[in-house]
Amino acid sequence: MKGLIFTEFIEMVENQMGFEMANSIIEDAQLKSQGIYTSVGTYHEEEMISLLIQLSKRSGLSIPELLESYGQYLFGRFAILYTHFFTNKNSSFEFLEKIEDYIHVEVLKLYPDALLPVIEIRDQTNDCMTMIYKSPRRLVHLAIGLIKGCSDHFKENLEISIKKELNEGTEVWIEIKKI
Amino acid sequence: MDMLEILKKTLERERLARKAAEAIIEQKSLEIYQANKDLKDLKENLELRIQHRTREIEASRQELLVAKELAESATKAKSSFLSTMSHEIRTPLNGIIGLTELVIKANKDKTLDELLGNINLSADNLLVIINDILDFSKIEAGKISFERTAFSLGKLTKGLEGTFKFRALEKNLQLVCTRDESIPDLLVGDKTKLNQIMINLVGNALKFTSMGSICVDINIHEQSDSDISLKFSIKDTGIGIAPEKQSKVFESFAQSDSDTSTKYGGTGLGLAITKKLIELQSGAINLISEPGKGSEFYFTLSFGLPGKEDLKLYKQENSVLKMVHFKQESILLAEDNKINQFVAATALRNWDLDVDIANNGKEAIEFLCKKKYSLVLMDLQMPIMDGLQATLEIRSGSKPVIDREVPIIALTANAFSEIKQQVEQVGMDGYATKPINQKQLNSILHKWINKVK
Numbered sequence: 001m002k003g004l005i006f007t008e009f010i011e012m013v014e015n016q017m018g019f020e021m022a023n024s025i026i027e028d029a030q031l032k033s034q035g036i037y038t039s040v041g042t043y044h045e046e047e048m049i050s051l052l053i054q055l056s057k058r059s060g061l062s063i064p065e066l067l068e069s070y071g072q073y074l075f076g077r078f079a080i081l082y083t084h085f086f087t088n089k090n091s092s093f094e095f096l097e098k099i100e101d102y103i104h105v106e107v108l109k110l111y112p113d114a115l116l117p118v119i120e121i122r123d124q125t126n127d128c129m130t131m132i133y134k135s136p137r138r139l140v141h142l143a144i145g146l147i148k149g150c151s152d153h154f155k156e157n158l159e160i161s162i163k164k165e166l167n168e169g170t171e172v173w174i175e176i177k178k179i
Numbered sequence: 180m181d182m183l184e185i186l187k188k189t190l191e192r193e194r195l196a197r198k199a200a201e202a203i204i205e206q207k208s209l210e211i212y213q214a215n216k217d218l219k220d221l222k223e224n225l226e227l228r229i230q231h232r233t234r235e236i237e238a239s240r241q242e243l244l245v246a247k248e249l250a251e252s253a254t255k256a257k258s259s260f261l262s263t264m265s266h267e268i269r270t271p272l273n274g275i276i277g278l279t280e281l282v283i284k285a286n287k288d289k290t291l292d293e294l295l296g297n298i299n300l301s302a303d304n305l306l307v308i309i310n311d312i313l314d315f316s317k318i319e320a321g322k323i324s325f326e327r328t329a330f331s332l333g334k335l336t337k338g339l340e341g342t343f344k345f346r347a348l349e350k351n352l353q354l355v356c357t358r359d360e361s362i363p364d365l366l367v368g369d370k371t372k373l374n375q376i377m378i379n380l381v382g383n384a385l386k387f388t389s390m391g392s393i394c395v396d397i398n399i400h401e402q403s404d405s406d407i408s409l410k411f412s413i414k415d416t417g418i419g420i421a422p423e424k425q426s427k428v429f430e431s432f433a434q435s436d437s438d439t440s441t442k443y444g445g446t447g448l449g450l451a452i453t454k455k456l457i458e459l460q461s462g463a464i465n466l467i468s469e470p471g472k473g474s475e476f477y478f479t480l481s482f483g484l485p486g487k488e489d490l491k492l493y494k495q496e497n498s499v500l501k502m503v504h505f506k507q508e509s510i511l512l513a514e515d516n517k518i519n520q521f522v523a524a525t526a527l528r529n530w531d532l533d534v535d536i537a538n539n540g541k542e543a544i545e546f547l548c549k550k551k552y553s554l555v556l557m558d559l560q561m562p563i564m565d566g567l568q569a570t571l572e573i574r575s576g577s578k579p580v581i582d583r584e585v586p587i588i589a590l591t592a593n594a595f596s597e598i599k600q601q602v603e604q605v606g607m608d609g610y611a612t613k614p615i616n617q618k619q620l621n622s623i624l625h626k627w628i629n630k631v632k
Contacts, residue, residue, distance in 0.1 A: 007196075014189070023185045026192070036192050038200035 001048060002114060003041035005074075009048070010037060012073050013055065025054035042113070045137055064141040071145015072152065079153050092154045093129060096147070096176070097121045117143065127178035130163065132171065140165075140172040147176060261316045266560060266592035268309050270516050273614030275302045277522030280617055284529075297345060306614070307378060311452055314375075318455050325460055329485040329493035330370035332362065332397070339377055339395070346385055347393070354381075358397035362409065365493065367483030372456050377411070379449040380476050384415035391416025391473070400479050407484060412477040419470040428466065429454045508553040508628050509533040513543035513569065514590065515561040519613075523556065526620055540569030547573060547580040553628045555587040557607070559598070566590075567605045574606040586627045590615060 014022040026035035029050040033043050052063050059066070079086060085103050089095045100119045107114055117135035124130075131147070133140050144160055151158035156178060163173040279299045286295060317323050336356045347354040377395070384393040394414045401408040420428060429450050457464045457478050464478035485493065510532050514520050524534045535550070537543035539561040547555070559566040570587055572578050589602045589610035602610050608627070611619050 019185050019189055020180075020182070023180075023188055034192070036195040036199060038196045038203065040200055040203045 001043060001045040002039070002111065003037050003043060004039040005048065006037040006043055006051075007039045008074055008077050009051065009070060010035070012070060017059070021055075021058060024058060025051055028054045028057075045115075067139060067141035068145035068148065071142045071147075072149040073145075074142075075146045075149020075153060078149075090154075092147075092150045092156050092158060093124070093178075095150055095154070096129070096131065097124065119143075129176050131174045131176060133174060134171045136170050138169045140169065140174070143172075144174065147174070258316060261313060265309060265313045269306070269592045269613055270519065272302060272306060272309070274516075274518035274522060276306075276614045276616065277519070277526075281522065281525055300342065300345070303342075307375070310375070311449060314452050314456075318452065318459075323456070323459060325372060326369040327367055327483065328370065329365050329367050329489040331364050332358070332366055333364045335370060335374060335377070336395070336397070338374070339381060342378065343381055343385060350385065350389065352385065352388055352390065353392035354385075354395075355392060356395040359399055362397060362399055362407070363484065365485045365490070366407065367485050367489050368480070369460070372460070373480070376453045376456055376478070377413075379453045380413040383449065384413055384417060384474070384476075388415045388417030388473070405484060406481050408479055408481045410477060410479050412475060414473065414475040416473040419472055419474055420466070420468040421470050422468075425466055425468060429464070507531060507533055509535065509550065511535050511537060511543060511546055511550075511552045511555045513537040513540060513555065513561065513566065514558040515539055516558075519558070523615065523620070526617055530621075530624070532624075540564030540566060540572075543569050544572060544578050544580065547582070547585065548578060549581075551581045552585055554624070555585055556590055556611075556623075557587050558590045559602075560592075566607075567601055570605040570607050588623055588627070 010022055010026070013025070029035075029047070031047045031050060033047060037043060052066055055061075055066055056063050061069075085106075086095070089098070096119075100121075104116050104119070107116060115135075115137065117133055117137070117139070120132040120134070122130040122132065131143075133143050140162070144162075147158065147160050151160075159177040159179050161175050163175045165172050276299065279295060279302065283292075283295050283299070286292065314323070336358065340354060340356055343354055381393060381395060392415070394412075396412045396414070398410045398412070399407065400410040454464050457480060460480055462478055462480040464476065466474065466476055468474035483489075510527055512520065512523055512527070512534055514523065514536070515538050520536050524536060527534045535546055535552075537546050540557075541564045543555065543557065544564075546552075557566040557570060566589060573580050573585070573587070574583060576583055586608045587606075589598075589607045590613055591598055591602075591610055592613045599610065609623070611623060
């Protein structure tokens with residue numbers, strides 16, 4: 001998993017929950033990397049899970065809740081770090097439908113070993129779409145968080161719900177409605 | 180743990196993360212540098228290869244230029260070799276023809292007439308073969324030109340019958356020449372080439388036929404006010420040509436069978452030349468044949484219809500020249516070949532002319548300084564000084580010749596247009612092609628000397 005995910009996460013925890021919390025979860029998680037993350041590095045996704053487990057313990061929030069929060073925060077960071085992905089995108093739907101064909105393609109060009117989920121858009125109308133999330137890492141809640149962040153960024157109101165889960169959560173159908 | 184401790188640890192992690200990032204950047208930089216270097220090396224390598232390839236191409240080009248020049252000079256050499264050879268071959272042939280004519284003239288024994296006639300014909304045929312080879316090389320070099328003079332079609336066909344009568348009789352074959360009566364007798368075109376074509380086709384027909392007949396038929400194909408297009412057909416009852424071989428017969432050096440040359444002889448050039456001569460005159464030749472039954476070669480050629488000028492020239496050329504005698508005029512003959520000397524001198528002396536013989540251009544000038552001549556017959560190819568050089572000196576007045584303007588007629592084996600040009604340029608008054616026969620000689624004399632009727 002790309003270092004960016006870790007560095008943003010730690011920074012979010014430091015800013016929103018304090019240095020002590022961040023330090024604690026790093027020490028408790030007994031990470032191989034010892035919490036030394038740089039955005040240009042690559043680290044095992046297990047460490048993310050370990051950090052989340054520790055944070056969940058200390059904060060009382062569930063892992064899905066934490067992931068959703070993080071996703072929402074992360075989207076805002078993407079908008080600042082990768083403005084080139086946002087040119088000519090004027091609505092959340094315009095952005096979401098380009099994730100697989102454009103954003104992920106560009107990411108893979110630079111980082112051919114990046115592990116990304118497969119995002120498929122279906123049954124798209126003006127105010128409704130179905131997004132199918134497929135990934136063995138089962139981080140659908142991060143995806144939902146990102147969608148929320150997307151809605152925030154484009155100043156829209158989106159209703160997001162899980163329609164169905166398949167294959168032990170490695171495939172999730174998400175319904176997104178404009179309200 | 181107090182905040183200070185926590186921050187210290189956080190700071191420590193940040194430092195290490197920064198250092199890790201820097202290491203990664205170093206690594207990436209190295210990779211980029213290496214990639215650039217590889218690219219640069221590749222570019223230089225490519226440039227070297229392009230330079231090398233360019234040099235190779237240039238060298239190739241030079242080689243090709245050299246090869247081209249070699250090929251061109253080889254062609255030139257071949258051309259000049261051929262024209263020299265033709266001179267070498269025609270000279271003794273000239274001797275045979277000339278001597279035979281003299282014998283015919285002197286002959287009182289009727290039984291020898293036919294035999295002598297045939298010697299003459301054989302020599303003529305040999306000439307045809309030599310001309311074939313020469314023509315072929317001329318065609319290859321693009322040096323063929325076609326005459327437009329009036330000639331008699333009737334005379335041509337009669338000549339054809341005469342040429343082949345004996346051979347046909349020998350093989351017990353019928354040779355029949357017919358033509359459409361409405362075809363005018365006098366036509367404008369190249370008589371010599373037409374004769375050549377007919378001799379080739381009729382000769383072939385005779386060669387490949389063992390029984391039956393050869394029919395030559397001439398018909399009108401198209402006619403207008405100024406031109407007439409004729410269809411010539413030569414049909415035989417000979418061995419025929421297999422369908423798969425028919426397309427090949429017009430190719431040079433091809434005979435329909437590899438056996439043909441051994442069984443029937445021939446150079447294999449005749450049909451190729453015939454086809455070229457026809458096509459160069461905007462005609463076309465075709466073949467219908469069936470093995471075992473016979474062949475028909477037919478071709479079309481266009482001719483002009485003679486106008487006043489053409490008729491006048493025709494009359495001049497063909498008036499029955501009385502082989503008249505001339506007043507005691509002096510002729511200078513410059514010719515290096517002994518036989519040619521003998522033949523020409525004898526003929527001239529028979530007409531009461533006083534003949535002096537020079538062996539080369541230098542001697543000819545010496546003669547001209549001592550005596551006044553009515554005409555000079557000047558062979559072009561002679562040792563020590565050739566005919567062109569001698570004429571230049573005579574005309575320029577650099578030598579004290581008695582008459583600078585004496586008529587000089589060139590004798591040459593070649594009638595290439597360059598020769599004609601050279602002859603004119605040095606100031607000669609005309610030319611005659613060798614082997615020179617009595618008729619030619621007489622008409623030259625008619626033109627340039629006063630005569631007693």
